[in-house]
Amino acid sequence: MKTINIGGVPEHFNLAWYLGLKNAEYKEANINLRWKDYFGGTGAMCKGLRDGDIDMAVILTEGIIKDIIAGNGCKIVQVFVETPLIWGIHVDAKSNYKTIEDLKGTKAAISRYGSGSHLMAYVNAQNNGWDLEKDLNFEVIKNLDGAVEGLTKGTADYFMWEKFMTKPIVDKGVFRRIGNLPTPWPCFVIAVREDFLTENKADIKTILEIVNNTTSEFKDIPSIDRMIANRYEQELEDVQEWLSLTEWSQENISKETIAKVQDELFALNIIPEKWKYEDLVENL
Known part of the structure; x- marks a missing residue:
C-alpha cells in the first residue's frame, strides 16, 4: 500500500x-x-x-x-x-480602529512571510491606495491563537483570516471585524x-x-x-x-x-x- x-x-x-x-x-x-x-x-x-x-x-x-x-x-x-476566500479584516475589539483606512501604516499580524495573511495584506493595501513600502508593517504570529494574543497585547494591530473561521472569536468579543476582502x-x-x-x-x-x-x-x-x-x-x-x-x-x-x-x-x-x-x- x-x-x-x-x-x-x-x-x-x-x-x-x-x-x-x-x-x-x-x-x-x-x-x-x-x-x-x-x-x-x-x-x-x-x-x-x-x-x-x-x-x-x-x-x-x-x-x-x-x-x-x-x-x-x-x-x-x-x-x-x-x-x-472571504478574508475578514479584524482588530482587537477594544481598539480605536473603526475603518480600514485607520489601519494605514499600522502593523498586520501574519502567520508567516509568504502566507495568505501576508500576501492579502498587500492586496488590501493596493485596493486602498496605500504606499506598499511605508504603509505596510508585519508581525509574525504563526497561527490564529497567536493572532488573538498579538492583537490583545497590542504587538500587532490587525489580522486577516477567513471570516467564518474567525467569526466565533468576533462573537465572543475578542476581535471586531471592520471589513471583508474576497480573493479575486x-x-x-x-x-x-x-x-x-x-x-x-x-x-x-x-x-x-x-x-x-x-x-x-x-x-x-x-x-x-x-x-x-x-x-x-x-x-x-x-x-x-x-x-x-x-x-x-x-x-x-x-x-x-x-x-x-x-x-x-x-x-x-x-x-x-x-x-x-x-x-x-x-x-x-
Whole structure:
C-alpha cells in the first residue's frame, strides 16, 4: 500500500478529505493517505512541501504560485475550491480602529512571510491606495491563537483570516471585524511535489477522483450543516451562509486564472517574474 502525505488547514473547506479517510475510501484504493493539519496555513505548508514532510497540499492559490516561482518544485494539479476566500479584516475589539483606512501604516499580524495573511495584506493595501513600502508593517504570529494574543497585547494591530473561521472569536468579543476582502480568484488548489508527481501520477489521479466524488455531492450530504457546525464550533446559521457561498471544483486551474494571479502578484512586487502556465500546472 502506497503511503502519501497530504497537508491542509483544519477548516471546514477540507471536511471532504476527512470524510473520505473516515470511510476508508483511500485504503480501498490501496492508498494510505495520511492527513496533516497545518494550523500555520499556506506558508507552513509551502515549507512542508519543500522539506518533503508532505507530498501534496490543499493550499491557497496565490501562496503556492508565489512559492513555486521562488523555487518550490511543485505543480498545481487541480482547483479544490472554486469560489473566493472571504478574508475578514479584524482588530482587537477594544481598539480605536473603526475603518480600514485607520489601519494605514499600522502593523498586520501574519502567520508567516509568504502566507495568505501576508500576501492579502498587500492586496488590501493596493485596493486602498496605500504606499506598499511605508504603509505596510508585519508581525509574525504563526497561527490564529497567536493572532488573538498579538492583537490583545497590542504587538500587532490587525489580522486577516477567513471570516467564518474567525467569526466565533468576533462573537465572543475578542476581535471586531471592520471589513471583508474576497480573493479575486479561486481560493484553494491542490499542489503536488514535482518529483513525487512524476513517479506517482496514477495514485494522485485516484486520490483526486475520490475527493472529487465527495465534493461534487458535498452539499447533499444529510445534515452536513450540523456536522460542520459541531466539528468546527460554528453557529449553524453561519455554516449555512458559508455553504451557500462556497463551490468546490473538480477541474484544473485555467490559463486565465494563472495569468490573473501572476499579474496581481507581479504588480505588487511579490514575484520577480511571470512563468508559463505549463511550468506551474500539470494536467493529469
